[in-house]
Amino acid sequence: MKSLLKMTWMEAKLFLREPASAFFTLVFPLIYLFMYGMISGNEPTPMYDGQRALDVAIPSLTAVIIAMAGLMSNTMTMATYREKGILRRLQTTPVSPLIVLVAQVIVIFAMTSLGMLLLIAAGKLVYQVNFAGNVFSMLIGFVLSSLSFFGIGFILAGIMPTVRSAWVVAMVLLYPMLFLSGAFFSIEILPTAVQKVSAFMPLTYVVNLLRGLWAGEPWANHLLDVGVLVGMLLVGVIISAKTFRWE
Amino acid sequence: MNTIVQVNELRKTYGETVAIDEVSFEVREGEIFGMLGPNGAGKTTTIECLEGLRKPDRGTLRVLGVDPQRESHILRERTGIQLQQSNLPDRMKVWEALDLYASFYPKTTDWEELLVQLGLEEKRNTPFAKLSGGQKQRLFIALALLPDPQLVFLDELTTGLDPQARHAIWDLVRDVRARGKTVFLTTHFMEEAERLCDRVAILDHGRIVALDTPTALIHGLDAEERVIFNVDGPLPASFAKALPDAVRLEVEATRVIIHGKNDREIPLVSEVVNLLTGQGVAFHDLRTEQPTLEDVFLSLTGHQIRE
Structure with a gap:
């Protein structure tokens, strides 16, 4: 327990010292929010069933943070730790690999939450965004989305031979997902053929779920999203555990 | 004198390549035991089998009385290990590394004292990436000494260091022995083996070709x-x-x-x-x-x- 606490605290410090990861999870989403604010203004839009673009932006950008934290920060940290022999050094101590993984999950999750809180705070203060949902539901949706996405990062770091190859695959997965999942703009404006592709993007389900819960829709409307994410979470945990290597 | 490490007919292959074959030796309590040989002779394979990081194909191993594979958890707490290739996160500071690693063991020595003894006190707030090669090695020695181990493994400790740093590290290793610990090290530097080790096993192509004190080896040469x-x-x-x-x-x-x-x-x-x-x-x-x-x-x- 003492090791887990120390390890988690250490990883949190290291995360914040890494300018890229701190920027993409904490600052980048805010920049996007303000860009939305400038472009779309404060009027309700028919594209989002009468909600303002900014109201929708908060859950959408939360999905973006989750994707970046899971695919960029998580993949990079774990792949680098393995390639540089940092995990190998840990292997010579009595510490369990589980503690390494759990500390990593806690930190990435805490940073993702912090990113979301900053978004909500900025949205409330600057644009008085409207939250129609239930805080508790939103929280559960957020935890489920985050954990199911972090698994992808662990799997990539576990199966790709080098940091570079893990990074390339992470980017190849991340970019189409950001644009085709509806995180940045509603997929309804895309051609039908492209909309079909979005069904294969795991992030689509995060966007749908978070946006729905944010707008106050019941869970019953999102059983598919929940099913896909729970499935991803289970696969993620099993494969991460199986593919974990110290070196 | 107690036997700390006992190796009997150790063999390890990687595919077709035989890394070590029929290697047998003993390490006694309180000595600096060196394994000397060129790169690829099988030194790191041997040391990693002893550390429990690799599984031997054949042979019996006893380290501090236990099997390094089956009872690795006991070894982890009682041995200190410096690996040939390993790192810490670039932005982790010296004191943070010691503080973190100290939390992994049930019982440790005071790391503040280790900082002083290894001459790292001024560098306590320096991130790992900013340390020189010699300072990194000293930090790794400190991490190896942290659990107050009976046995310390040092793999190619001074490779890549300048002569001055190398001599400073040798003094540190002698200090470790003076504290009653047993040291098992590998090296491809003749001078290091000659000046530092109590006994040396000379390894070539996966076999021990000679094992004795450096003086006896030299005298036995009839040179x-x-x-x-x-x-x-x-x-x-x-x-x-x-x-x-x-x-x-x-x-x-x-x-x-x-x-x-x-x-x-x-x-x-x-x-x-x-x-x-x-x-x-x-x-x-x-x-x-x-x-x-x-x-x-x-x-x-x-x-x-x-x-």
């Missing part, structure tokens, strides 16, 4: 030592005549080299100096050259350690 000096004028013929039969004389202008076996009753150098002063021959810049482990290695394996 020659040399006395070298310069004379001002020509060397008198009477000098050459007075030399013992077993000794070979070589003269190049004013430079004189005398070769002789190193198992003589009277050291060759005193015999030569007595003769020179007795005959009133003026000489200067006299020095002797002893055989080294390099010569031992060459005569045992037929090749130089660095090719």
Whole structure:
């Protein structure tokens, strides 16, 4: 327990010292929010069933943070730790690999939450965004989305031979997902053929779920999203555990 | 004296390549035991089998009385390990590394004291990436000493360090022994093995070709030592005549080299100096050259350690 606490605290410090990861999870989403604010203004839009673009932006950008934290920060940290022999050094101590993984999950999750809180705070203060949902539901949706996405990062770091190859695959997965999942703009404006592709993007389900819960829709409307994410979470945990290597 | 490490007919292959074969030896409590050999001789494979990081194909291993594979959790708490290749996160500070690693063990020494002893106190707030090679190695030694281990493994400890840093590290390793710990190290530096180790196993192509104290290895070699000096004028013929039969004389202008076996009753150098002063021959810049482990290695394996 003492090791887990120390390890988690250490990883949190290291995360914040890494300018890229701190920027993409904490600052980048805010920049996007303000860009939305400038472009779309404060009027309700028919594209989002009468909600303002900014109201929708908060859950959408939360999905973006989750994707970046899971695919960029998580993949990079774990792949680098393995390639540089940092995990190998840990292997010579009595510490369990589980503690390494759990500390990593806690930190990435805490940073993702912090990113979301900053978004909500900025949205409330600057644009008085409207939250129609239930805080508790939103929280559960957020935890489920985050954990199911972090698994992808662990799997990539576990199966790709080098940091570079893990990074390339992470980017190849991340970019189409950001644009085709509806995180940045509603997929309804895309051609039908492209909309079909979005069904294969795991992030689509995060966007749908978070946006729905944010707008106050019941869970019953999102059983598919929940099913896909729970499935991803289970696969993620099993494969991460199986593919974990110290070196 | 207690046996700390016992290895019997250890064998490990990687595919077709035999990394080590029929390697047997013992390490005794309180000694610095060195494994010397060129790159690829099987040193790291051996040390990693002992550390429990690799599974041997055959052979029995006992480290601190336990099997390193099956009871690795016991070893982890009682051994200190410095790996040949490992790192810490770039932005982790020296004190943070010690503080973090201290939390992994049930019982540790005071890491603040280790910082002082290893000369890292001024660097306590320096991130790992900003440390020099020697400072990184000292930090790794500190991490290895953290659990107050009975046995310390040091793999290629001074590779890549400048001579000054290397000598400082040697002093540290002697300190470790002075604290009653046993040290198992690997090296491909002859000088390191000769000056630091109590006993040395010479490894070549996965087999131990010799195992003894450095002095015994050198003496067992039956090699020659040399006395070298310069004379001002020509060397008198009477000098050459007075030399013992077993000794070979070589003269190049004013430079004189005398070769002789190193198992003589009277050291060759005193015999030569007595003769020179007795005959009133003026000489200067006299020095002797002893055989080294390099010569031992060459005569045992037929090749130089660095090719």
